[in-house]
Amino acid sequence: MFPTNGLKSLQLQIIKSERLYLKVAEQLNRLIEDGAILPGQRFPSERELAEKLGVSRPTIREAMIALELSGVIEIRTGSGIYVTIQTPKSEPELNDKGVGPFEILEIRYILESEACALAATRITDEQIIELRTVVKEMEEEEKQPDASEKADQKFHSIIAQACQNSAIASVVEWLWDLRNESELSSAFLQRIRKEGVHPSISEHRNILLALEQRNPEKARAAMKLHIENATTNAAAHFNK
Numbered sequence: 001m002f003p004t005n006g007l008k009s010l011q012l013q014i015i016k017s018e019r020l021y022l023k024v025a026e027q028l029n030r031l032i033e034d035g036a037i038l039p040g041q042r043f044p045s046e047r048e049l050a051e052k053l054g055v056s057r058p059t060i061r062e063a064m065i066a067l068e069l070s071g072v073i074e075i076r077t078g079s080g081i082y083v084t085i086q087t088p089k090s091e092p093e094l095n096d097k098g099v100g101p102f103e104i105l106e107i108r109y110i111l112e113s114e115a116c117a118l119a120a121t122r123i124t125d126e127q128i129i130e131l132r133t134v135v136k137e138m139e140e141e142e143k144q145p146d147a148s149e150k151a152d153q154k155f156h157s158i159i160a161q162a163c164q165n166s167a168i169a170s171v172v173e174w175l176w177d178l179r180n181e182s183e184l185s186s187a188f189l190q191r192i193r194k195e196g197v198h199p200s201i202s203e204h205r206n207i208l209l210a211l212e213q214r215n216p217e218k219a220r221a222a223m224k225l226h227i228e229n230a231t232t233n234a235a236a237h238f239n240k
Contacts, residue, residue: 018096021062021184024053025094028063029072032083039085043073046238061238062100065188070094081238098182101189101234108175109227112156115172117220119162120211127162131155131208138201149189152199159211159223188234197233200226 028049031037043049046064050057064081067073070093074084137151153176160172179185203226210218 019100020055021059021066021100022094022096024055024059024063025066025070027053028067029094032072037083039083041083042079043081043083057235058100058102058106061102061235062184064238065100065184066094066097069097069184069187075237097184097187099178099185100182101179101185102231104175104179104182104185105227105231105234109224109231111168111171111175112159112227113220113224115160115163115168116207116211116223117216118165118168119159120214120216120219122164123159123162123211123214127158128208128212130158131211134158135201135204135208138199138204142198142201149199152204155204159207162211188237192234192237195237197236200229203229 028043032039037043043064044052046057046060049060053060064073068075071084073081075081134151134155138155141148141151156176157169157173160169163169179189203222207219207222207226210222
């Protein structure tokens with residue numbers, strides 16, 4: 001057996017589980033540092049980078065968000081993603097900024113679509129009334145210049161609670177907390193909001209209608225379409 005006091009003489013480092021987007025961002029940043037991509041030069045396409053690095057396109061997007069937040073790249077409307085012109089001494093802060101928005105959207109697509117179908121078979125009349133009220137709150141929120149997404153979160157939370165399954169409700173709540181607490185996701189959300197990307201009230205109405213009809217197939221499809229569109233609209237940030 002290895003003696004416990006023997007550990008004192010060993011130089012050990014804490015093992016960390018590094019996020020994939022961060023590894024990709026570091027590799028792309030090294031290309032810039034090595035001069036493979038020069039300041040002012042346009043980055044290869046998202047598809048090309050994903051193929052060459054063997055990762056998903058959402059991972060590339062999240063790496064780009066990290067690089068953009070660190071000032072390494074900039075997105076030019078109608079043109080593409082370019083390396084910024086940095087001073088020689090500038091050091092980008094590429095560190096763990098939390099879970100990326102596209103990872104969260106991906107798991108929400110899987111979980112909330114099925115949760116919505118289940119909710120359609122179990123939702124109460126009182127919860128339907130709550131959802132109608134929240135849709136009106138969303139309409140009022142969107143009139144404000146500093147619109148938040150509190151009503152949006154409440155809408156999805158009520159549906160999760162309507163499943164009458166505490167595990168589902170807890171996981172959905174945790175996913176929203178994960179998004180709100182993530183520096184990467186929060187900063188990206190602020191940016192796309194400024195570009196005019198907002199929660200679709202009409203899509204929420206369609207989800208509500210399917211739940212009112214107690215139709216699980218329609219509810220599943222409406223939620224899937226909602227999160228698919230949210231993902232597509234968010235991805236448009238990189239394709240301007």
